[in-house]
Every structure is written in structure tokens, then in C-alpha cells.
Amino acid sequence: MTVLDTTIDLDAVTRALRVRLRDDQVRDSLTMCNLYRRDASNMTGRAGIVCFAESTEDVQACVQVAADMGVPFMARGSGTGLAGGAVPPPDAIVISTTKMNKILSVDEVNRIAWVEPGVLNLDLSKQIADLGVHFAPDPSSQQTCSIGGNVANNSGGPHCLADGVTNAHIHGVEVVLPDGSISILGGEEPEPDGLDLRGVFVGSEGMFGVATKICVRLMQNPPDVATMLMDFESVAEGANLVSDIIASGIVPAAVEMMDQLCLIAVEEFIHAGLPVEKAAALLIEVVGPSAGVAADVERICQLASERGVGAIRVAADDAERALLWKGRKSAFGAIANIMPNYYLHDTVVPRHKLAEVLDQIYEIVSRHNLQVLNVFHAGDGNLHPLILFDGSVEGVFERVHAAGREIVKASVNAGGVLSGEHGIGLEKRDLMPLMFTETDLSAQADLRRAFDPQLISNPDKVLPNPATCGEIHSAPEGAWI
Ligand SMILES: Cc1cc2nc3c(=O)[nH]c(=O)nc-3n(C[C@H](O)[C@H](O)[C@H](O)COP(=O)(O)OP(=O)(O)OC[C@H]3O[C@@H](n4cnc5c(N)ncnc54)[C@H](O)[C@@H]3O)c2cc1C
Known part of the structure; x- marks a missing residue:
């Protein structure tokens, strides 16, 4: 049997699992399987059985049953992945680790x-x-x-x-x-x-x-910390400051950017006095011994003034610092104030190309008659454009996906990569040939087989299908668009 077989006898698999685990750890009801059919991405799969492991031995029991019966299995943590990594392959054993929390x-x-x-x-x-x-x-x-x-x-x-x-x-x-x-x-x-x-x-x-x-x-923990919020009349000024700071030899603990739509959404949510009338803001944090922190703050402020910064707000205490970070970290949730749905992309571009690629993103999204909100790890060049839409509008998904593909392509064309942190999963699997040659993909498939000759551990993720079968066909430039 291979992972692509649709003839998995789930009752037999459940019985085999219940020999090794308690009944309450092995759940195969439709309701339970439906609960575990997706992660935080927009994709869904089909769990066959959900197992709640409590120890290494429990996980081993699940995997041994899967290996003996040739059934796919997939580890699942909290299901917050955004690339479909924890979307179960058809009839897979989902091994939940939530009870392994010590x-x-x-x-x-x-x-x-x-x-x-x-x-x-x-x-x-x-x-x-x-x-x-x-x-x-x-x-x-x-x-x-x-x-x-x-x-x-x-x-x-x-x-x-x-x-x-x-x-x-x-x-x-x-x-x-x-x-x-x-x-x-x-x-x-x-x-x-x-x-x-x-x-x-x-x-x-x-x-x-x-x-x-x-x-x-x-x-x-660092002895001292300073958190600054700087606002700008244009996204490009803020983006260019990011490169200036790194070029000056300072590597802050964090450099995050929020554009105007993001500031508006977050401000409605946290009421922190964010500069909602400005095009963008940078949240910059420097840490270390107090003297070094003070020197870094002074130098960064000087660089910012050369880029036409507006207001510079330095968090006065831990409470204000926490509020600013709460705003940044709750940005995705705050979008509900603007639009019912969003589709998030995660790409990386060279830091000095941030302004150029952001320009392209705004152009692409407006050409598809959609809105975009940007909130991202600017210091790493790690973009997170969130395409906003109302899923009840007919035909909107096609436009969202078309815009998303163009954004990924613009990032790769700028010398960037497919993903900064969310992974490839299912979402970007078929885009891999855009970055990797046949030889690269073949080497990755060989490595995968070295760990998993049966291809049962989270199959059909990351590597394009032909790669997992040993017949790799790199798409010609742009063929996937
Ligand atoms: C609002 C929001 C904000 C986010 N912000 C960030 C961010 O700033 N940075 C970032 O990197 N990501 C971010 N993410 C994405 C996500 O939270 C991360 O990818 C996170 O690490 C996934 O953890 P999880 O426990 O939810 O994993 P899951 O979604 O359950 O699984 C993710 C992948 O890990 C595998 N996996 C899980 N557990 C194991 C295990 N024990 N052994 C082997 N494989 C395993 C799964 O099979 C799957 O492929 C964000 C997501 C959301 C919803």
C-alpha cells in the first residue's frame, strides 16, 4: 500500500491503535476528524483518526501502526500553521501533541x-x-x-x-x-x-x-531595553531606514513595520494613540547594557531624521512597551475591524529592495481591485502582505489567489525567497520549482526518502508531487502563474 491508496481500512487501523493506546486517546468520530481537518491556512484535508499522545511511547505506537499498515501520519501541534503543513493527508492518523505539554x-x-x-x-x-x-x-x-x-x-x-x-x-x-x-x-x-x-x-x-x-x-534577559515607534509620510522612507540602521552596524532586537491600514485596524483595537494619519510606522527595539542602548537610540534617531521621520515615541515604561507590542502582535486579529477575510502571504526580499517590492505589492493588489494591509518583520526583509476580502463576494477568491501568486513572483524576482517563516506546506509546494532546480528538488527528495522510505510522514507537503515520486519536472519560469 502507498500513501496515495484510497483503500485504507480505517476500522482496522483504529483497532490496531486501540491495542496500543487507551480508547479515549484514539478518536475517529466524524466530528473529531472534522475538527482536525485544517490549520490556520485556508486549506482543508481529511483526517482518518485523531490520536492524543501523552508520551514518546504513545507517539511511537501510532507511528509503528502507521508504518506496519502503510498509512500516512501527521504530527500536529496547535494548528496555527499558515501554510497548510498540518492539513491532514487523506485518511491520515493525526498525532496531536497538545497533551505532551510538560x-x-x-x-x-x-x-x-x-x-x-x-x-x-x-x-x-x-x-x-x-x-x-x-x-x-x-x-x-x-x-x-x-x-x-x-x-x-x-x-x-x-x-x-x-x-x-x-x-x-x-x-x-x-x-x-x-x-x-x-x-x-x-x-x-x-x-x-x-x-x-x-x-x-x-x-x-x-x-x-x-x-x-x-x-x-x-x-x-537583557539588562536594558528601549522600544521606539517612528512614523513616516511614506512607506519607502520607513523601509529605507531599515537598511540604513543595519548598514550603520546596529542590529536591533526587532524592527517591525506597519502600514497605514494596519495602524488604523490596530488602533481601533488597542487605543494606543498610534499615528493613524501616517503612511507607515516602524517599531524598533534595542537591548543590552544601558549605555549601549542609549547610544543605539541616539544613532537610530539621527538616521531616522535623515529619512524624514515624523514623530518618535519612546516607550516610557514596561506598560507602554507591552501596549505597543500588543498592537503589533494582534494585528492579524484586528483586521476583523476592516474586512471579514484575509489571505496572508509570507515572502522574503533583500532588505534594500523592501521599498521597491512594497510598491509592486500595492500596485498588484489594487489592479485586482482588492485591499492590502502590510505588517511585517522589516529587519529580516520578511514581508507579510495580508490581502483583505469579503469571501461572500462572487469570484473574489480567484482575484485573491491571482494577486497572491503575483506577489510571490515579484518577491522571488527581486532576489527573495518563497517563505520566511511560515513554511512551504501545501500552500507553496507547487511553487518550489520557481526557486529550485530539478537537481535541488531531487536532492531534497532523496533526503526525505532517507528519513522516510515509505513516504508516510506528512506526505504530499513541501516537495512538488513529481519530486516525491522521483520524476521531477521544474516548471519553466513563470509557468505556475
Ligand atoms: C496570528 C498568527 C500569527 C503568526 N505569527 C507567526 C510569526 O510571527 N512567525 C512565524 O514563524 N509563524 C507565525 N505564525 C505561524 C505559526 O504560528 C507557526 O508556524 C507555528 O510555529 C506553528 O506551530 P503549531 O504548534 O501551531 O504547529 P501546527 O500548525 O500544528 O503544525 C505546523 C507544522 O509542524 C508540524 N509539527 C507540529 N508538531 C510537530 C512535532 N512535534 N514533530 C514534527 N512535526 C511537527 C506539522 O506536521 C506541520 O507540518 C502565525 C500564525 C498565526 C495564526
Whole structure:
């Protein structure tokens, strides 16, 4: 049987799972399967059975049943992924890690902790706060997303500019491989001997097995912090300042941009006195010893004045800083104030091309008679255009998807990449040939087969279908548009 067979005997699979797990851990009702048929993207799949694992052994039992019966399986954290990574393949066993939510150990001396994959990102930092340390990757979804999902998607966040994305904060991962065996990739040392299989696993989007324990790096909380909100008459001025700051040798902890529509939506939500009449605002944070922070603030303000900055607001205290960050991190939710639906893209462009590509995005979206709101990790050149629409309008989805594809193409043409942090998943799988040659895709497919010869671990994600079958056909330039 292969993963493409539609003849999976789900009753037999359920019986086999119930031999290894308690009945209440194995759920196959239509209601349950429907609840797990999608993530936070706009795509849906079809779960066959949902299993609630409570331990590595539970995950191993699920994977062994899947491997023995040739059934696809998929790990699922919190389901906040935006690229369809946790959309189940037809009749898959969905292995939920939400009940594997314990911090197993904290080593204060070596600044590491072992955690289960279902631990929520923000819960980890909250629970270790009294030690003066934190887990640096901070996706805007950090209240709800899991560390396992962060590892699988190599997630980023506003404060990953200086500290690096998830890959820089994972020392080791215990994994149930797709054949049901258990292996530890990496370890507690930052640079263990041998091949960096840990590095291969981080960002593998669930294709190489299930992470069951994760050794994370803990970062010292900075002694001082300054958070600035700067507004601009044009998006280009703000975007160009981002490059100026990095070129000056300062790497802030975070540099985020919100355009006018975003400022309007967020202000209605948080009432923080945001500059809603301006074209854009940058939220910039610098951290470190007080003297260094003061010097960085002064230099950044000087650079900003050369770019025609309007008002500069420096958060007076922790409460004001928290309010500004609340605005940034709740931007997606605030969109409900403007339009019922949005479609979010995640691309990266070289930082110095931000202004140019943003111009193209506004042009593309208005040509399709739609609205766009931009809120993004400007320091990383990581764009997040949110195309706004009303799903009840006939034909609107076609226009939204057409505009989205043009935006992705404009980003890649500017020397950028398909995804900065949300992953490829299902959403961008068929766009991979835009960036990768046949040889690249073939090498990636070989690596996938080395971990998963049966192709049962989250199949049909990331690599275009022909790649997974060994017959790769790169699309000619623009053929997918
Ligand atoms: C409002 C909002 C804001 C967001 N902001 C950001 C942001 O700033 N930065 C960012 O990077 N992302 C962001 N995201 C996307 C998303 O939150 C991240 O990708 C997150 O890491 C997904 O975690 P999850 O637990 O929800 O994973 P899921 O959606 O459940 O799964 C995502 C992928 O990980 C795999 N997976 C999950 N657990 C495991 C495991 N234990 N072992 C192996 N594979 C596993 C799944 O199979 C799937 O392929 C945002 C999403 C939303 C809805």
C-alpha cells in the first residue's frame, strides 16, 4: 500500500491503535476528524483518526501502526500553521501533541531546558521567567503555537532579527522516526560531533518524523531595553531606514513595520494613540547594557531624521512597551475591524529592495481591485502582505489567489525567497520549482526518502508531487502563474 491508496481500512487501523493506546486517546468520530481537518491556512484535508499522545511511547505506537499498515501520519501541534503543513493527508492518523505539554528539566547553569513538543511557546518563557532567561523565538502566535510546531517550521518572530530563528535555539531533538524507531538528533551541546541531523530536522515540516522531546537554548534577559515607534509620510522612507540602521552596524532586537491600514485596524483595537494619519510606522527595539542602548537610540534617531521621520515615541515604561507590542502582535486579529477575510502571504526580499517590492505589492493588489494591509518583520526583509476580502463576494477568491501568486513572483524576482517563516506546506509546494532546480528538488527528495522510505510522514507537503515520486519536472519560469 502507498500513501496515495484510497483503500485504507480505517476500522482496522483504529483497532490496531486501540491495542496500543487507551480508547479515549484514539478518536475517529466524524466530528473529531472534522475538527482536525485544517490549520490556520485556508486549506482543508481529511483526517482518518485523531490520536492524543501523552508520551514518546504513545507517539511511537501510532507511528509503528502507521508504518506496519502503510498509512500516512501527521504530527500536529496547535494548528496555527499558515501554510497548510498540518492539513491532514487523506485518511491520515493525526498525532496531536497538545497533551505532551510538560517542561521536563531546566539546567540553569548551561542555559538549556528539555521540553515536550506540545509546550506553548509563551508558556515556556513565562515558566522560566524567574530565572532571568527566556526562549528567544517569539512568533506573533506565541500564546497558542507549540514548540514542536516552531521546530518543524523553523519559526521566526519579531525578536529573531538579532538572536536568529528557531534553528539557532534548538540543541537537540528526540524524534520518533517514520519507521517507529527513536533517535536523538543533536544533544545538549551546541555543536555535537558528526553530521548536523538536528539542523536537517529543524524546518522539515513534519516530513522526517515526530519530535517528542526538545532541548532548547535559553537566553539571558537583557539588562536594558528601549522600544521606539517612528512614523513616516511614506512607506519607502520607513523601509529605507531599515537598511540604513543595519548598514550603520546596529542590529536591533526587532524592527517591525506597519502600514497605514494596519495602524488604523490596530488602533481601533488597542487605543494606543498610534499615528493613524501616517503612511507607515516602524517599531524598533534595542537591548543590552544601558549605555549601549542609549547610544543605539541616539544613532537610530539621527538616521531616522535623515529619512524624514515624523514623530518618535519612546516607550516610557514596561506598560507602554507591552501596549505597543500588543498592537503589533494582534494585528492579524484586528483586521476583523476592516474586512471579514484575509489571505496572508509570507515572502522574503533583500532588505534594500523592501521599498521597491512594497510598491509592486500595492500596485498588484489594487489592479485586482482588492485591499492590502502590510505588517511585517522589516529587519529580516520578511514581508507579510495580508490581502483583505469579503469571501461572500462572487469570484473574489480567484482575484485573491491571482494577486497572491503575483506577489510571490515579484518577491522571488527581486532576489527573495518563497517563505520566511511560515513554511512551504501545501500552500507553496507547487511553487518550489520557481526557486529550485530539478537537481535541488531531487536532492531534497532523496533526503526525505532517507528519513522516510515509505513516504508516510506528512506526505504530499513541501516537495512538488513529481519530486516525491522521483520524476521531477521544474516548471519553466513563470509557468505556475
Ligand atoms: C496570528 C498568527 C500569527 C503568526 N505569527 C507567526 C510569526 O510571527 N512567525 C512565524 O514563524 N509563524 C507565525 N505564525 C505561524 C505559526 O504560528 C507557526 O508556524 C507555528 O510555529 C506553528 O506551530 P503549531 O504548534 O501551531 O504547529 P501546527 O500548525 O500544528 O503544525 C505546523 C507544522 O509542524 C508540524 N509539527 C507540529 N508538531 C510537530 C512535532 N512535534 N514533530 C514534527 N512535526 C511537527 C506539522 O506536521 C506541520 O507540518 C502565525 C500564525 C498565526 C495564526
